[in-house]
């Protein structure tokens with residue numbers, strides 16, 4: 001009989017969102033009239049920028065004619081998109097990559113989940129706590145961890161606590177780690193790493209021959225000038241870092257799907273014989289073997305954001321959500337709650353009052369003001385006592401939610 005990949009049995013199941021749905025459904029059944037506002041979602045609510053729609057319509061029409069029809073495209077992405085990305089997001093900052101160092105995909109989740117395949121299973125990984133769960137779960141599936149322990153952590157993984165006490169800046173690990181996942185701006189905490197902090201990590205990676213997997217899915221939300229928009233702004237990063245970017249939150253592509261990964265040829269690992277091997281051809285091999293390219297129509301839509309009009313429309317979209325973030329953050333401060341993030345990210349990470357457990361705070365919000373958020377403990381043990389609200393709702397609901405909290409919540 002076929003056997004299973006037993007590593008999957010180590011995973012506790014996606015308890016977080018299932019449990020949220022269960023509690024909301026139970027409340028709705030008992031209170032059918034309740035007008036529930038969801039500030040827990042990580043999905044966007046506003047339509048795609050008009051430039052993307054127009055470019056995609058045009059691309060659909062091309063598909064209708066033999067002369068302009070497209071079948072399989074290059075797995076790594078069409079040149080019209082990769083060149084536009086490199087020019088606008090990197091060359092504009094004085095950072096040069098060749099076109100074979102960028103890989104267009106169907107989004108960052110796939111990329112930051114799949115990237116671990118080109119690393120040996122004996123690598124030790126470091127993740128922040130709390131964390132976007134994809135980094136950890138994909139390594140559990142690959143057998144790069146031990147079992148889940150009573151403290152909610154997997155054996156064999158280095159956890160980097162990020163709490164208000166350390167200003168959400170992870171400390172360098174005491175032990176040597178090989179792969180470091182950093183997410184900046186961060187989901188779930190909404191906080192960022194400064195240039196100085198990021199330099200520390202790049203230097204650590206250089207000294208320890210580690211690789212940084214840098215998830216910049218929310219780079220478009222950075223408003224403060226001293227926060228690096230790409231890790232390659234840091235000297236030496238192109239020797240140690242792989243960067244993931246996404247059109248999902250930048251331009252509302254969560255349902256349309258497009259992202260990309262930069263794998264500089266200078267990022268290397270050791271082969272079994274001790275020789276140094278670049279990760280770039282390995283990722284190219286993996287990508288071309290297991291992926292057949294992002295749809296032409298979608299890539300045309302994505303490329304449209306790099307036109308002057310596209311840049312304007314994307315800025316408006318991001319500003320819309322960031323205004324929601326401001327409304328939530330300031331509202332929480334007014335009722336005396338400590339709120340982090342929301343300045344360079346669409347997430348607000350609040351400290352629950354009097355160290356109330358995250359799930360108790362979830363119930364309080366649901367029952368007293370009919371608002372749904374995400375309990376921080378769902379992102380890792382250090383998320384206990386925190387709670388995530390997102391600014392991806394529409395303006396009216398965001399204002400109503402904050403008013404409800406201000407008028408009703410008492411601690």
Ligand code: PLP
Pocket residue numbers: 042106107108109110112132183186187215217245246247248253254258259
């Ligand atoms: N990385 C982080 C930190 C995210 O929060 C998300 C989505 O929520 C992703 C990656 C995935 O983005 P995509 O829609 O491009 O797969």
